[in-house]
Amino acid sequence: MSLSKSYIPQLTLDFLSQEIYSLTNRESANSFLMDTCGVRSFFDNEAEFTALKRIIYENITPDNIVNRREFGDYQTNESLASQCVSLIEGDSDYEFILEPTCGKGNFIIAALNSIESVSKLVGIEIYKPYVWETKFKILSFYLTNPDKETADINIIHADVFTYDFKKLAKDTKVLKTLIIGNPPWITNSELGTLDSSNLPKKKNSSLQKGFDALTGKSNFDLGEAVVVNLFNHFQYHRGSFALLVKSIVIKNIVKSQRKNKVKIYDLHKYVINAKAEFDVSVNASLFTGSFGVEISYTCLEYDFYTKAEKLNFGWVNDKFVSSINKYKQSSHIDGYSRLIWRSGMKHDCSKVMELNQIEAYYTNKLGEKIFIEDNIVYRLLKSSDLKNIDVTSSRKFTIVTQRKIGQDTSYIKQELPKTYQYLCNNEQYFSSRKSSIYNGKPRFSIFGIGDYSFKLHKIAISGLYKKTTFSYVGPDKSKPMMLDDTCYFIGFNAKAQAKIAQFLLNSQIVQSFLNSIVFSDSKRSINKDILMRIDLYKVYKLFSFDEVSSYSDCITYSAWESFKNEIEAKDIVQPTLF
Numbered sequence: 262m263s264l265s266k267s268y269i270p271q272l273t274l275d276f277l278s279q280e281i282y283s284l285t286n287r288e289s290a291n292s293f294l295m296d297t298c299g300v301r302s303f304f305d306n307e308a309e310f311t312a313l314k315r316i317i318y319e320n321i322t323p324d325n326i327v328n329r330r331e332f333g334d335y336q337t338n339e340s341l342a343s344q345c346v347s348l349i350e351g352d353s354d355y356e357f358i359l360e361p362t363c364g365k366g367n368f369i370i371a372a373l374n375s376i377e378s379v380s381k382l383v384g385i386e387i388y389k390p391y392v393w394e395t396k397f398k399i400l401s402f403y404l405t406n407p408d409k410e411t412a413d414i415n416i417i418h419a420d421v422f423t424y425d426f427k428k429l430a431k432d433t434k435v436l437k438t439l440i441i442g443n444p445p446w447i448t449n450s451e452l453g454t455l456d457s458s459n460l461p462k463k464k465n466s467s468l469q470k471g472f473d474a475l476t477g478k479s480n481f482d483l484g485e486a487v488v489v490n491l492f493n494h495f496q497y498h499r500g501s502f503a504l505l506v507k508s509i510v511i512k513n514i515v516k517s518q519r520k521n522k523v524k525i526y527d528l529h530k531y532v533i534n535a536k537a538e539f540d541v542s543v544n545a546s547l548f549t550g551s552f553g554v555e556i557s558y559t560c561l562e563y564d565f566y567t568k569a570e571k572l573n574f575g576w577v578n579d580k581f582v583s584s585i586n587k588y589k590q591s592s593h594i595d596g597y598s599r600l601i602w603r604s605g606m607k608h609d610c611s612k613v614m615e616l617n618q619i620e621a622y623y624t625n626k627l628g629e630k631i632f633i634e635d636n637i638v639y640r641l642l643k644s645s646d647l648k649n650i651d652v653t654s655s656r657k658f659t660i661v662t663q664r665k666i667g668q669d670t671s672y673i674k675q676e677l678p679k680t681y682q683y684l685c686n687n688e689q690y691f692s693s694r695k696s697s698i699y700n701g702k703p704r705f706s707i708f709g710i711g712d713y714s715f716k717l718h719k720i721a722i723s724g725l726y727k728k729t730t731f732s733y734v735g736p737d738k739s740k741p742m743m744l745d746d747t748c749y750f751i752g753f754n755a756k757a758q759a760k761i762a763q764f765l766l767n768s769q770i771v772q773s774f775l776n777s778i779v780f781s782d783s784k785r786s787i788n789k790d791i792l793m794r795i796d797l798y799k800v801y802k803l804f805s806f807d808e809v810s811s812y813s814d815c816i817t818y819s820a821w822e823s824f825k826n827e828i829e830a831k832d833i834v835q836p837t838l839f
């Protein structure tokens with residue numbers, strides 16, 4: 262039973278209570294309600310009309326609240342919906358309004374309230390109670406605004422991923438169109454964990470620019486799939502769109518413009534406070550733009566509330582950047598790093614592989630005391646340990662079972678019996694690791710390990726934080742420190758070399774360059790691809806030995822020269838699995 266009294270505003274209920282006696286069947290009720298508020302086929306079948314009568318006569322109880330997580334359900338409040346409409350209202354002579362996943366209908370009411378010229382409106386929603394709520398809200402809207410002219414309104418109970426937008430686009434081609442709303446906020450991998458089938462269906466049509474590519478990915482946002490599908494169908498209309506989405510969706514769509522060349526232009530991103538509006542910690546924004554005339558490859562970013570301009574991001578020639586202005590000032594160092602950036606070590610076994618040192622023994626996360634040889638125990642740094650410019654100690658330790666990926670680990674049994682015993686005692690934790698990278702590998706295998714891990718001097722950065730400062734990670738009593746897989750680093754044999762690299766990487770030009778290409782609302786703002794774009798040789802040439810030598814006592818002229826040789830070397834290609 263999806264129709265419940267709770268969806269019907271009191272005023273509308275009073276109105277229906279008076280009229281119900283003259284409405285004998287579904288047809289007469291539908292025709293009466295169409296005249297009153299423009300909504301077509303208010304009741305899809307006789308059972309729905311009967312349900313309404315029952316509500317009015319018997320005052321039944323509301324539906325149970327169901328779990329709405331798989332529907333990415335974050336209903337836009339009335340105030341935010343009105344603010345969004347007024348933001349695009351400027352030239353507001355829209356004739357057709359489409360709300361692709363209309364929920365409780367607040368965008369629809371905000372649009373009907375402000376845009377007088379609407380002659381046709383379509384709302385789609387998968388959850389029947391919301392369909393009811395929207396229909397009754399519209400009825401209520403026209404009852405309280407009797408002077409407003411009604412439009413041809415269709416609130417459709419359907420799945421946005423199977424709905425026939427091709428036909429709708431054809432039928433509305435001549436109408437000035439506004440697509441407005443707030444598509445679901447959930448990713449397909451989250452749906453996987455919920456065992457939900459609320460997913461786009463495979464299309465395989467050449468018309469589906471980018472859609473197949475997107476939905477073929479292992480992780481994509483449902484909202485993005487909705488938006489991409491709508492753009493495919495409506496890009497040749499006259500009109501605009503205003504869609505509340507996760508900010509990453511806007512970045513992805515602008516990024517894919519180079520390949521997909523969808524006819525959307527005048528793109529704007531208005532950053533909202535999702536915590537305050539939806540009580541959820543997500544970066545979200547209103548994405549606005551127009552259809553049909555040009556193809557934009559860049560997007561202007563504003564604060565939604567103050568309208569203060571923040572950034573202009575998108576494509577500059579063949580580079581995708583987070584701030585076009587900053588990028589223009591630093592683009593000359595955009596290139597390829599001759600030094601290979603690495604991510605740290607990965608073991609997926611923190612319960613037994615992350616150790617604390619207490620006097621002469623270690624403890625693990627299971628609270629056990631561990632007495633093992635020190636030989637393959639190394640200090641371990643995590644992202645949160647890279648706060649300082651120089652890092653020479655650590656809170657944690659780890660066991661480095663291999664010196665390179667795939668190395669046979671049987672040596673541990675012969676050479677380090679206590680370590681071997683400890684690892685064997687905890688073998689279950691290793692064998693239950695989910696990632697397939699460990700399949701068929703020697704016992705106690707780790708990843709993100711190679712000669713580079715054993716360099717004594719490293720320059721490192723966290724992949725998790727917005728901060729772009731590089732830390733020097735020195736050895737602990739001639740033993741290198743390891744980094745975990747949330748960090749990236751380059752390793753050196755000599756401290757002077759590492760310090761030169763640190764000086765160059767923390768220089769204003771590199772920092773400005775990073776700020777121009779890093780998207781701070783991404784989960785991993787810093788990653789290997791970004792770091793590999795810093796052409797250290799070009800940076801090197803901007804500085805003199807005198808400037809760099811004052812940075813650290815250990816930097817000699819010969820170190821400065823040999824650093825140059827290292828970064829000048831051509832075509833160093835190393836396997837970079839992690």
Ligand SMILES: C[S@@+](CC[C@H](N)C(=O)[O-])C[C@H]1O[C@@H](n2cnc3c(N)ncnc32)[C@H](O)[C@@H]1O
Nearest residue numbers: 332335336337362363364386387420421443445
């Ligand atoms: C983020 S909420 C926003 C609702 C409404 N647009 C608003 O702004 O308040 C997303 C809506 O999409 C609906 N939805 C989720 N999956 C859907 C699907 N496959 N087809 C149609 N609607 C869907 C949810 O039920 C929910 O009402």
